[in-house]
Amino acid sequence: MAKTIELEIFRYRPEEESEPTLQSYEVPFNEEWVVLDAINYIKDEIDGTISHRWSCRMGVCGSCGMMINRVPRLTCAAFLKEYYPRKIRVEPLDGFPVERDLVTDMDMFVSKLTDVSPWIIRNEGEEKPVEEGTYLQSPGELAEYKQYSMCINCMLCYAACPVFALDTNFLGPAAIALGQRYNMDSRDQGRDQRQEVIASHDGVWHCTFVGECSAVCPKDVDPAGAIQRAKLSSTADYFKDLLMPWGKRK
Amino acid sequence: MSYIRKVPNTWWLQRKPYFLFIVRELTSVAVAGYCGFLLYLMYALSKGPDEYSAAIGLITSPASYTLHMIGLLLVLYHTITWFNVTPKVLVFHLGEEKVPAVIIAGAHYAGWLATSALVAWLLLGTGTSV
Numbered sequence: 001m002a003k004t005i006e007l008e009i010f011r012y013r014p015e016e017e018s019e020p021t022l023q024s025y026e027v028p029f030n031e032e033w034v035v036l037d038a039i040n041y042i043k044d045e046i047d048g049t050i051s052h053r054w055s056c057r058m059g060v061c062g063s064c065g066m067m068i069n070r071v072p073r074l075t076c077a078a079f080l081k082e083y084y085p086r087k088i089r090v091e092p093l094d095g096f097p098v099e100r101d102l103v104t105d106m107d108m109f110v111s112k113l114t115d116v117s118p119w120i121i122r123n124e125g126e127e128k129p130v131e132e133g134t135y136l137q138s139p140g141e142l143a144e145y146k147q148y149s150m151c152i153n154c155m156l157c158y159a160a161c162p163v164f165a166l167d168t169n170f171l172g173p174a175a176i177a178l179g180q181r182y183n184m185d186s187r188d189q190g191r192d193q194r195q196e197v198i199a200s201h202d203g204v205w206h207c208t209f210v211g212e213c214s215a216v217c218p219k220d221v222d223p224a225g226a227i228q229r230a231k232l233s234s235t236a237d238y239f240k241d242l243l244m245p246w247g248k249r250k
Numbered sequence: 251m252s253y254i255r256k257v258p259n260t261w262w263l264q265r266k267p268y269f270l271f272i273v274r275e276l277t278s279v280a281v282a283g284y285c286g287f288l289l290y291l292m293y294a295l296s297k298g299p300d301e302y303s304a305a306i307g308l309i310t311s312p313a314s315y316t317l318h319m320i321g322l323l324l325v326l327y328h329t330i331t332w333f334n335v336t337p338k339v340l341v342f343h344l345g346e347e348k349v350p351a352v353i354i355a356g357a358h359y360a361g362w363l364a365t366s367a368l369v370a371w372l373l374l375g376t377g378t379s380v
Contacts, residue, residue: 014251070264097252105252139347162268165257210271211335225338232339 001243003029003050005080007038008088010099020098022089023047029084036064036075039102052102055132057187059218062154065068067091068100072159072216083230093159095168109155112171115197116179141186148181148226150219157223163206171197173223174211199234207231274331280324333358 004026012020015030025046027038028061043050054064057076069089080088096104122128128135157173163172179198183191197203207227214224240247262268294305308314336358337351 012253014253020253020255094255097254101254140343142346143343143346162257162261162271165261207269208275209335210268211338212267212271214338215267221339225341228339229341230333 002151003084005029005038005084007035007042008087008089009039009042009048009102010089010091010098011101013049015099018198024042024076024087029080031079031081033080033090035068035073035078035080035090035171038080038088039067043112050102051100060152062152065154065156065159067159067250074154074218076157077218092154093155095161095165096155104155108168109158109172109174111176112175113153115171116175116180116182116194117190117197120182120184120185120188122187123189126189127154135187137186144186145184145235147179148177148221149183151177151221151223152219154218156216156218157221160210161211161214162210162212163208167206169202171200171203173207173227176204176207176230177221177223177226178246180230185229195234195237198230199237204230204234270331274328276322277328277331280321284321284325329362333362346349 005028007025007027008022009018009025011023012161013015025042027041029044030037032234033041036057039050039052039063040054043052052064055061056063058236059074062074065072065075066075068075068078069083069086070091072093075090090102092098092102092104096106096108099105151174153174155174158164161170161173164172176198179194182188182196185199199205204227207224209224209228211224213221217223258264291302291305296302309318310322333355337354340354342349348360
């Protein structure tokens with residue numbers, strides 16, 4: 001008899017139920033299948049009413065993140081064989097409102113990303129005209145921020161963060177790492193502007209350094225490290241302002 | 251209408267990393283408590299020999315040894331977990347190469363060892379007894 005594995009899927013259909021439920025499905029166990037394959041199998045062959053997000057199937061688009069047995073993971077990178085013969089529970093990412101089944105409302109996340117002004121900011125009058133070409137950067141300068149630029153906005157770090165789950169005002173790991181990505185870019189001059197958001201109470205100081213955001217990150221962005229480094233430089237700013245109020249921040 | 255899931259008060263019991271995080275946070279109570287205790291000893295010292303002897307008498311009781319052993323374990327856990335995450339905060343480059351995490355954390359352990367050796371030498375090496 002062909003092997004099977006049980007998937008327990010979080011169901012929430014707002015027009016039918018006021019509270020979510022769990023629904024079990026038996027799917028063929030295939031060594032090569034990832035959890036996303038199993039959910040797609042359910043959707044195509046067993047129950048077409050299931051809603052979930054996915055796109056690239058190769059860990060690039062960041063849209064198939066879900067809680068798998070309570071751990072936030074990309075479902076396209078989580079193999080069934082990692083769990084077999086245990087059953088697999090799939091839930092929408094923690095911390096976000098659920099729109100339907102496995103689909104979360106990510107507006108909150110998108111607005112946090114834009115809050116940190118994630119683009120290169122130049123001082124007034126210091127912008128290079130297009131005809132003068134691009135801003136040059138050495139490999140060393142690129143290495144400073146490259147790690148933080150690898151984020152795919154999958155939101156796993158938010159789902160892993162108990163601080164965000166308890167208070168969604170927290171700016172959160174990916175947004176702060178993205179702010180750091182531009183702050184550490186040699187072409188950028190917008191750090192002071194970003195500090196208003198990043199160094200605020202809902203910014204880095206809300207983080208208690210649980211560290212799980214970095215543990216679950218599929219791209220090794222290390223947002224926890226980015227946040228701690230931002231805390232350190234914000235503290236240095238404070239003392240510089242205190243001891244040298246006439247000085248100009250770098 | 252979106253559904254908002256409530257976070258249970260037991261969230262920190264649901265996964266091992268969260269539990270270890272809470273333990274790490276709570277060990278700071280032991281660190282603060284011991285700082286308070288050392289301040290008390292200094293206060294007793296300032297009050298004169300009688301008061302200080304009484305305080306030393308308290309330390310040498312079996313209950314105090316037990317508390318000190320528990321306190322030592324908690325403070326060790328606190329120190330080790332924090333030293334291990336220092337490379338996340340302190341990032342240095344030598345040329346274009348990032349200084350490896352093991353060197354950053356190792357420097358903290360080396361500093362700890364050197365400070366402990368100094369304290370041990372001050373207390374034991376100079377023949378002064380507590």
